[in-house]
Amino acid sequence: MPRLTFGLVPATDDARTRLHLADFCTLLGDLVGTVIAPHRAPSPSALASAVAAGRVHLAWLSPTLMVTNPGLASVVPLVSSVRAGASLYHASLFVDEASPYTSLEQLAGTRAAWVAPSSASGYLFTRAALRRRGLDPRRLFSSEVFHDTHGRVAEAVLHGRADVGATYAVYEASDPLRPLVSAGFLGVAPGRKARVLDTAGPIPADLIAGLSTVPIFARSALTVALQRIADHSSASEPLRSLFGVERFAPFAAADARALRTLVDLGRDPSPSAFSL
Numbered sequence: 001m002p003r004l005t006f007g008l009v010p011a012t013d014d015a016r017t018r019l020h021l022a023d024f025c026t027l028l029g030d031l032v033g034t035v036i037a038p039h040r041a042p043s044p045s046a047l048a049s050a051v052a053a054g055r056v057h058l059a060w061l062s063p064t065l066m067v068t069n070p071g072l073a074s075v076v077p078l079v080s081s082v083r084a085g086a087s088l089y090h091a092s093l094f095v096d097e098a099s100p101y102t103s104l105e106q107l108a109g110t111r112a113a114w115v116a117p118s119s120a121s122g123y124l125f126t127r128a129a130l131r132r133r134g135l136d137p138r139r140l141f142s143s144e145v146f147h148d149t150h151g152r153v154a155e156a157v158l159h160g161r162a163d164v165g166a167t168y169a170v171y172e173a174s175d176p177l178r179p180l181v182s183a184g185f186l187g188v189a190p191g192r193k194a195r196v197l198d199t200a201g202p203i204p205a206d207l208i209a210g211l212s213t214v215p216i217f218a219r220s221a222l223t224v225a226l227q228r229i230a231d232h233s234s235a236s237e238p239l240r241s242l243f244g245v246e247r248f249a250p251f252a253a254a255d256a257r258a259l260r261t262l263v264d265l266g267r268d269p270s271p272s273a274f275s276l
Contacts, residue, residue, distance in 0.1 A: 001032055001218055007039035007056035008242065009047050011151040011184070020238040027235055031225035032218070043148040044116045048072055051211065058210045058222065060243060065118040066209060074212045076219060079226045079248035081205040083170040084181040087249055090201035091121035091129070092169035094185055096158055097193040104135060104197055112141040113153045113162035120203045121168040122150060122184075129200035150184030158189035164197070170244070174202050182244050206243070207251055223250075 006025050010017045021038045029036035039056050041047035044065050050056040052071030059075070066072050080087045095101045101110070115122025123146075127137045137144075145162065147153045156162040167184025169176075176199045180186075185194040208226060210219050229235045230247035239245050 001034035001221070002057075002215070003035045003037070004029075004057040004214070004218075005037045005039050005055065006058040006060075007041055007047050007050055008060040009041050009044055009149060010242065011149050011244075012188075013040055013042075013149075017241065020241045023234065024238040024242060027232060027238075028222070028225060028229060031229065032221045034218075044118050045069075048118075051075060054211065054213070057214050058208060060206060060208050062118060062120055062206050063204050064120040064124055066207070068118055072209075075209040076212050076214075077207050077209045077251040078219060078223045080207045080251050081243055081245040082247045082249050083205065083245050084172055084174070085246070086174040087205040087252070088174040088202035089121065089205055090169045090171065090174075090176055090199050091125035091166060091203060092183055092185075092196050093126050093129070093164060093166050093198040093200075094157065094183075094194040094196050095164050096160070097195045099163065099195070101164065101197065102195070104130065104133060107135075107164055107197075108140055109142045110140075110163035111161075112137070112144045113156040113165035114144060114146050115150055115153055115166065116146055116148055119166075121201070122153060122166045125200040125203055126166040126198070129198055133198075151188055154185040154188040154194070158185065158192040158194065168244075169196070169199065176201075204252075205245075208248065 021040065025036040025038045039050060041050060047059055048065060048069045048071045051059050066075060083089060101107060117123060130137045130140065147156055150167045153165040153167055157165040169183040170181045172178040172181055210222060226248045227250065230239060
């Protein structure tokens with residue numbers, strides 16, 4: 001088994017996250033019989049570049065990044081994330097609970113915080129939902145800023161540097177009418193709460209993929225190990241902290257094919273699309 005490097009974009013890059021990432025890589029390496037080094041990327045595009053350059057062999061990716069970034073054309077999906085018993089989640093457009101905004105129409109002229117152009121929940125699906133409701137996001141907001149991680153988006157909104165932001169939301173049984181299990185704005189700013197104005201989705205969950213240059217026997221071993229890693233008690237906290245997941249499940253190729261079509265809804269159309 002070759003020595004490997006596992007990369008991700010941490011929601012919050014602090015000492016606790018670095019410890020959990022090291023523990024996760026050590027456990028996964030032990031399960032497959034090799035050394036797996038951790039790699040923390042500052043943004044999705046930086047992670048994609050590291051994968052494309054061969055510096056990162058395994059990566060936790062959003063499906064949108066995988067299907068839209070040319071540098072990831074050679075990666076092979078291994079497993080999907082499972083949250084609240086499902087491999088689907090939603091996009092949440094949120095504001096600070098103390099803000100005066102209670103409807104989408106009131107967001108005219110506000111400052112928007114996004115994760116990244118490739119983020120399904122933190123950009124693409126939210127903008128697609130706004131368009132379906134008759135709102136052009138290019139004209140709705142006075143400013144739009146990418147913050148690279150869900151944690152930074154939540155911090156920007158809850159600390160007043162932005163008025164509205166988009167992040168992920170996980171509901172029981174993937175049903176937005178049921179209780180919220182986790183979201184990018186939970187636990188970020190003690191004492192501050194978020195108000196959800198809109199929900200979009202469902203979205204196929206983030207996945208772990210490997211370079212096609214990783215030998216097939218190694219990819220097979222990694223796939224099995226990742227599906228079983230949740231059985232180890234030492235993995236529960238890293239899985240929750242790093243990925244917000246309970247476990248990993250086999251990747252469903254149909255999810256990626258469906259997502260490729262849905263991603264197009266989130267891209268900015270040409271100006272002529274709004275000329276009628």
